[in-house]
Amino acid sequence: MSDRAVFFDRDGVLVELVWDAVDEAFEAPNLGEDVHLVPEAADAIRRIRALDYRTVVVSNQPGAAKGKASHEDLLETHEHVVRLLAESGVVIDDYRYCLHHPEALDPELGGACDCRKPKPGMLLEAATALEIDLSRSWMIGDSDVDAEAGRSAGCRTILVHNPRSSHRRRVDAHVDFRVRDVAQAADVVASETR
Ligand SMILES: [Mg+2]
Numbered sequence: 001m002s003d004r005a006v007f008f009d010r011d012g013v014l015v016e017l018v019w020d021a022v023d024e025a026f027e028a029p030n031l032g033e034d035v036h037l038v039p040e041a042a043d044a045i046r047r048i049r050a051l052d053y054r055t056v057v058v059s060n061q062p063g064a065a066k067g068k069a070s071h072e073d074l075l076e077t078h079e080h081v082v083r084l085l086a087e088s089g090v091v092i093d094d095y096r097y098c099l100h101h102p103e104a105l106d107p108e109l110g111g112a113c114d115c116r117k118p119k120p121g122m123l124l125e126a127a128t129a130l131e132i133d134l135s136r137s138w139m140i141g142d143s144d145v146d147a148e149a150g151r152s153a154g155c156r157t158i159l160v161h162n163p164r165s166s167h168r169r170r171v172d173a174h175v176d177f178r179v180r181d182v183a184q185a186a187d188v189v190a191s192e193t194r
């Protein structure tokens with residue numbers, strides 16, 4: 001079993017962001033019916049797995065904490081992602097979600113946690129569970145907090161410049177590679193892996 005992994009942010013990297021009329025911004029889908037894979041996602045995962053990387057999704061999902069979605073909605077959304085990827089012929093080894101938010105309405109989901117990116121908790125826990133060497137691993141995300149979590153965990157980092165999430169990126173963020181989409185991210189991993 002490989003001891004290296006590629007960690008993927010989910011929304012904006014593997015799954016399309018959807019228009020949120022309340023927030024007037026593109027956001028993560030909170031309903032199963034709103035889940036659409038990014039066209040390049042399954043092929044990028046397939047190529048990365050062929051390079052002998054484990055694959056792990058690490059995603060902040062504060063929708064329930066903020067009162068925008070129910071736990072059932074979030075679970076259904078997750079299950080849709082798994083199903084759509086399976087229909088495209090790929091599986092992800094592990095999914096890790098942070099359900100917390102500092103300003104949560106539900107006190108059980110509030111306060112500071114160790115898992116909400118930019119903290120590296122989800123990557124560290126997955127690395128322990130799957131016996132992954134983080135220094136040989138990668139984090140791919142479309143937000144500065146993804147790059148920061150990956151860097152804190154000791155991974156190399158790739159920032160995907162999804163135009164729908166440009167408000168989540170600063171030009172001076174510390175990141176190893178910048179790419180247009182997850183297909184280009186897979187190109188980087190391929191060319192940097194020996
Ligand atoms: Mg994202």
Ligand SMILES: [Zn+2]
Nearest residue numbers: 098113115116
């Ligand atoms: Zn958390």
